[in-house]
Amino acid sequence: MAFPINKGDSSSSFTHQCRYDVFVSFGGKDTRNNFTNILRGILNHHGINIFLDDEHLRSKKILDKLFKAIESSRISIIVFSENYAFSTWCLKELVKILECEKKGQIVLPIFYMVDPSEVRNQKGKFGEALTKHETECKDKMEVQKWRIALHEAGNIGGWHCTKDHPQFTLIKEVFEVISRVKLNYTKISDVKYPVGIDSRVEDINCLLDIDSNDVRMVVIHGLPGIGKTTIAKAIYDLIAYRFEGSSFLENVKENSSTNDGKCRLRKALYFEILGGGTLKELGAIKRINMRMEMPQHKRILIILDDVDKLIQVTDLLGECNCFASGSRIIITTREEKVLYTLQEDYHLTYCNYRLKELDKHESRELFCQHAFKENKPKKGYLEVVDLFLSYAKGLPLALKIIGSDLYPRDDIRFWKSALNKYKRILNPNILEVLKISYDGLDQTQQHIFLDIASFLKGLHKDVVEHILESCYSYGSYCDIEILKDKSLIFVDKNGKLSMHDLIQQMSLEIIKQESKVSKKHKRLLCYDDASKLPDTGLEEVEGITLCLPQPRNMQLDFGRMTNLKYLTVRNLICEDVIYLPNELRLIDWNGFPLPSLPATINLQKLVALKVPGSHIKLDEPFERCRLPALKYMDFTYCKNITKLPDLSVIAPNIKRLELARCKNLVEIHQSVGLLEALEYWGLYRCENLKIIPRILKLKSLQWFCLQGCESLWKFPDIGQSTERLALPSLLPNLNLLYMFEFENFPKNLDIPDCFPKLKLLYVMFSNITTLPDISSRFPQLKGLYIENCRNLQKIPRLPSCIHTVQIVGCKSLDSQSSRRLLSQFAEKLGLPRNIVCPRGSSHRDYASETDFPHNKGFSLKIDGKLLIQGSKIPKWFNHQSSGSSISFSVSRKLLPSFAFCVVIQVQSKDRYRGYISGYYAINIFVDGYKGLHSSTTTYFPTPPSSSSYSYLWVFYIRDSSLEGIILNEGTEVKLQFEFSNNNPEIAEITVEKCGVHVACTCSPQNSAADKVACIRIQKRLKIWGFRVEMIQAQSIMEFVEHIIDPPMELLAQRVNKDEFTLYAAAAMKILWDARGDALFSNPKASIDQLAHRLNKQYDLYVRSLEITQGTEDQNNESVWIDMPIGVPEIQHQCHPTNTIPTPISSMAQPFLNEDADFNPSPPLKKMRTP
Secondary structure, three states: OOOOOOOOOHHHOOOOOOOEEEEEEEOHHHHOOOHHHHHHHHHHHOOOOEEEOOHHHOOHHHHHHHHHHHHOEEEEEEEEOOOHHHOHHHHHHHHHHHHHHOOOOEEEEEEEOOOHHHHHHOOHHHHHHHHHHHHHOOOHHHHHHHHHHHHHHHOOOOEEEOOOOOHHHHHHHHHHHHHHHHHOOOOOOOOOOOOOHHHHHHHHHHHHOOOOOOOEEEEEEOOOOOOHHHHHHHHHHHHHHHOOEEEEEOOHHHHOOOHHHHHHHHHHHHHHHHOHHHHHHHOOOOOOOOOOOOOOOOOEEEEEOOOOOHHHHHHHHOOHHHOOOOOEEEEEEOOOOOOOOHHHHOOOEEEEEEOOOOOHHHHHHHHHHHHOOOOOOOOOOHHHHHHHHHHHOOOHHHHHHHHHHHOOOOOHHHHHHHHHHHHHOOOHHHHHHHHHHHHOOOHHHHHHHHHHHHHHOOOEHHHHHHHHHHHHOOOOHHHHHHHHHOOOOEEOOOOEEEOOHHHHHHHHHHHHHHHHHHOOOOEEEEOOOOOOOOOOOHHHOOEEEEEEEEEEEOOOOHHHOOOOOEEEEEEEEOOOOOOOOOOOOEEEEOOOOOOOOOOOOOOOOOOEEEOOOOOOOOOHHHHOOOOOOOOEEEOOOOOOOOEEOOHHHHOOOOOEEEOOOOOOOOEEOHHHHHOOOOOEEEOOOOOOOOEOOOEOOOOOOOEEEOOOOOOHHHOOOOOOOOOOOEOOOOOOOOOEEEEEOOOOOOHHHOOOOOOOOOOEEEEEOOOOOOOOOHHHHOOOOOEEEEEOOOOOOOOOOOOOOOOEEEEEOOOOOOHHHHHHHHHHHHHHHOOOOOOOOOOEOEOOOOOOHHHOOOOOOOOOOEEEEEEEEOOOOOOOOOEEEEOOEEEEEEOOOEEOOEEEEEEEEEEEOOOOOOEEEEEEEEEEEEOOEEEEEEOOOEEEEOOOOOOEEEEEEEEEEOOEEOOOOOOOOOEEEEEEEEEEEOOOOOEEEEEEEEEEEOOOOOOOOOOHHHHHHHHHHHHHHHHOOEOHHHOOOOOHHHHHHHHHOOOHHHEOOOOOHHHHHHHHHHHHHHHHHHHHHHHHOOOHHHHHHHHHHHHHHHHHHHHHHOOOOOHHHHHOOOOOOOOOOOOOOOOOOOOOOOOOOOOHHHHHHHHHOEOOOOOOOOOOOOOOOO
16 A cells, blocks of 8 residues: 655654544434444454544534544544435545644545545545535535645555455554554654755655655755754654664764664664564574665565764664665764765665755844744844854854854844854854764875865866876875765855855865974964964965955965965965965966066966956066966956967966956967867957958867957958858867857858867857758757847757757848757657647646646656747647646656647846846646746846737656656546746746647536536526626626626516526536636726627627527517727527527537537726616
8 A cells, every 4th residue: 555655844854742633523314333443443353543533523612622632633534435425524624724734734535335436536526515505505615625736645555345355354453543643742853843844855755765665765965054864854854654663863973983882883783673582583683794684574664863974874784685675774973975875885876956045035034033032033133133144154063153152242243253263263063073083084085175176166176176186296186076965065056065064165265274283284274364474484385375355465475385286366466476386286377467477477377367357467577487387278258368379388288278357369270270189268258359260170169259359350251261260170179159249150051061069059149040950060969049130040850869959139030940850859759649638728837736746756857848929829739728827637657748838928127127037947747746937047038118928838747757656547637737936026937728639538528617617607597687897896706706696686577488598508608718817817908808798609609590580589688788980790509490598508518528629708898878
C-alpha cells in the first residue's frame, strides 16, 4: 500500500498531549456492523486507545467535543464507503481531520469497496451525494470545502479494500502501522521556532519518494550552521512511523573518531532496528573491523547526521545492497560529493539536496522570534533589524545566536553598537561552528581558501585556477572543487567565485589569529581609513588588499615586498609607484593612477592585469613589457587608450581581452587577429574604433562583441571586400554572435558551415529583409533571437537542434513564417496532428492550487520555446482558456508530448525604458503531484508610453515521465503559468489566455457543479421571465446570479413556450462560455455584452422560425430588445424544422457542447431601456 506523507507544519507535529491513539470516521450504514466493528475490536484488544464516533449521539451540542476528540488523536482513520459522502456529519469530520493533518496528525484512509478515484473525483455515489448537498445545502462554500477535502483525501495513500482482499489481512496491516506510530511517538526534534522548515522538508520528501520500492539515499549538504541536523530531525519525526525499523544517529563524525564511539554508534543502530535481543545473537558489536549486514526483510529508515568520510557510512551500514525494498537512508554532511561513490557501489537511488539559506521573510521571522519573542519587529526597530538580516545573510545559526544575544535589550543604541561589533569581531559561537569545515582541509587547501577569501573572491573561476596554478605549481581544480563541496565557496551564475559573508569574516578572524601567533603578516587586509601598513616584516607579505571607503593618498613601498603575489586596490591614490614585485600574479587596481606600468618591472609570472577606469595609455613603455604568463587583461573605461599595441609580442598567451567603453580607442593592431589562445574579446561601446584586424584567425575565440562600435560599422557592405572584415571559417569555435545595425546580411556569413559551432545568434536593430539558410550556415544553432528588424519578411527553416526562438518587433514578417516555426517545433517533438478534445476547445480551469496537496516531483523539461508577437492562439490548440491556467485529462503513465502556449500583454506606463525583465515558471499538477520548470531572466521590449504589445509564447514538452504516479481514466492535469515582473513601475504584464495541444481523454460531460447550475437555471426559467436589460449588475458574476436567482422587481410576464425554450438554452450556453470570466472580470462592457448576446440569440432564432401565426405570439410583448447596428451575427446550433417546442434537455445539449464555435462579440455601447 501507499502511506501518506504529512504536509503542512511538519516540524511542530502534534507536540501536545494526545488523549486518543486513533479517531475513526466512518459511515455507520455501510460498515458499523462489519468492517468497522472488527477493526475496533482488534485495536482495543491490543491496547490501542480508540475514539469511535457514535452516529446515534450526534447533535450540534457535541460538535465541538467531537472536533476536540479529532484534535486530541494522534491518528485519524477514514473509512470511505459507498454512502460516506451522503452524511454531512462525516464530511464535516473529514474537513476537520485534514486541518489537523496539516498540523502533523497522521491520516490513514481506507477505501472500503469504493475506488479511490471515486472519492478523489467525486464520481459514482460520491458525485451523487455532492450534487444532492449542493441542491439542498444553503451554505455553498461549505459544500465546496467538502469537495476539496474529498479530492485531497483521495490523493492520500491508503488501503483499498475489495472483495478479493481479505479484510483480516487489511486490518492486520492497519494495526501494524498504528503500532509503529505508537512506538515512535517520541519526537526527537526540539525546534522552538520552526521557521522555514516546512518547505525544505517538503522538498526532501519529494526526493525520498516514500511510495516507491527502490532503496534510496538522500544526502543533505550545505553551509555550517544552515540547519542540516534540524531538518533531518523534522523529517525523522514525520516519516519514521512508516518503516518497520528506524534509527537517527547524531554526531557520526565525532563519535567515529574512537573505537568506543564506533561501538556506541553500532549498538544504537542495531538496537533500534533489530531489537536488543538480536544484538547478543549477532555477537559482533565489539568487533570494530567487521561490517554488519542490514536485515533484508525489514523496510527501515536510517539517518546518519554529520558525516564527513565515506568510511563512516560503510562501517555502519555494511552492504547497502542487502537493504529491503523501500528502505531509506538520509545523510547530512558539509561535503557535497564525499558520498557520490555510494550510488554505484551500493546500487541504490542517490539524491543530493543542497540546503539553502533562509529568504528575507524567513530570516526576519526567525530573528524576531529570538530577539523579540514575536514574529515581527517592534515599532521603530524595522530598519535596524534589516541591517542585522543583511549581516547574517540567511544563516539560521547566526540569526538565532545574535537574536538571543539582543533579547531583551530594548535600547536601539545598544543594537546599533552590537551590530558594529559583530561586523568587526565574529561571535565566538558562530566562529566555532563555521570553522569546523576549515579545520577539515589540508594545509595547502587552507592556504588556498584564505587566498580566495582575501584576494580572489569575485574573479572568474578560470582566472582563479590559472593564478593558483602559477602560485602553487600544480593545477588547483581539485582543491577548488573540495572547497565547493564543503560549502566554503560557491560559483555564481556568471562563473565567479563567491562565498557567504560570514564565511569570509571567519577567514579574516583566522588570518588575525595566525598573525598573532606567528608575528608575521602574510596577508595584509585594509578596509577602513585608519588602516596602516606595518613597518616591519614586509618581506613576508604575499598579498595586499586595500579597499578604502573613500579616496586616500598613501605611499606603498613595494620594493621591500619581494614575495608579493596578490595586489588588490580600491580608492588608493599613489602616483609614485616606480617598482612592482616580480612575483606578482594578480594586479587588480581600479583607477590605476599611472599612465603606464613602471619601466623597471619584470612581471614574467603575472597572470591577470585588471585596471578598469585607469589612466593607463598602453604607449611605448607598455610595448616594451614582456608578459608571457598573462592570460587576462581588463581595460574597461580606460579613456586614455587610443591604440592597442602588438599583443603577440607583449602577451602572446592572452585568453580574455576586455576593452569595453574605451571611448577613445581608434585602432587595434593587426596581430590581435592572430592570437590563437584568445577566447573572449569585448569591444562594447568603443564608439571611435575604426581600425580592427582585417583577418581574424582566432581558433579559440568563443565570444566576440562589437556592439556600439559606431565608427567601425559605418563601412559599407561589410564582408564584400577582402580588405575589410573577414570572418568565415576562421573562427571555428565561436558559439555566440551578436549582430547589430546591419543593412544587409554579410555575405561572408552566407556560406555553408560558416560558424560550425555557433550556438546562439542575435540579430537586432537591422534593416535586413531576409536571412540566409540558417540550417546549413549554422548547423548547431540552438537559440535565435531577432529583435526590431522591421523589414525582415521571412524566417527560413531552422536546424533540427534549435531550442529557442524569439522574434519581436519585426513588423514585416509574414504569417507563413510564424506558422512554419510553430509547425517545425511540433514536428520536432512528434506532436500528433488533427486532434480534438471531446469537451471542445474552450476549457475552464476547475482545479485550484489547494486541490494539489502533494509536491512529488517529476520530469518537466522544456524542449522548445517560441516567442512571437501576436494576440491569438492558433486554432489547432485543442484546449483554450482565459487566464493563466488550464486543465485537461490523460490516462497514461507517460504524459504525452504537448505544446503549451500563453498570450501575454505588456502594457507600458508613463515611464519608458527600452526593456523590462522578469522570471516565468510553469507549474504542472497531476493528481496532486507537482512538476516545475522555472526560467532565468527574460527580457521584453517595452512598448511606447501608455501603449501595449501582445506576445504569443509557446512551450514544447516531450513525453514527461510520471513513473510512480498511478493515473486513472480521466486523470486531471493542470498547467499554470506564472510571471514575476522585475519592473512593475515600467510596465504591467498580464497573462490573458492560454492553450494546450495534447492528445487527451477529456470527458464531454459537464462536472457535477456545472450540471447543478444548469438545472437551477432551467427550474427558474420554467416559471419566470424577466427583462434582461433591466439588470443592474456591477460584475459578470452578479449578472449570472440575477439570471439564476432574479430579484422580484425584474420578474415580468410569463413568456411563451418557444421563447422560454430558446431563452433557457441560450442562457445556459452563454453562462457556460462566461463561467471563467464570471470569477475574474468586472467590466460593465462585458455585462452589456452578455445581455446583448442573450437578446441577439433570440432574434436570430425567431427570424429562423418565421413565426407568423398564433394570437399569443402576436400579442405577447417580447422581453428581448433590438440589437444595436453593427454587431456581428452569432452562429447558433438550433435549426428546428417546425414550431413545436423542443424539450429543454435536448435543446441545451448543442449549447453545452463546447465543440460549438461561439465567437464572442466585441464590447458594445450601453443598452437602451424601453
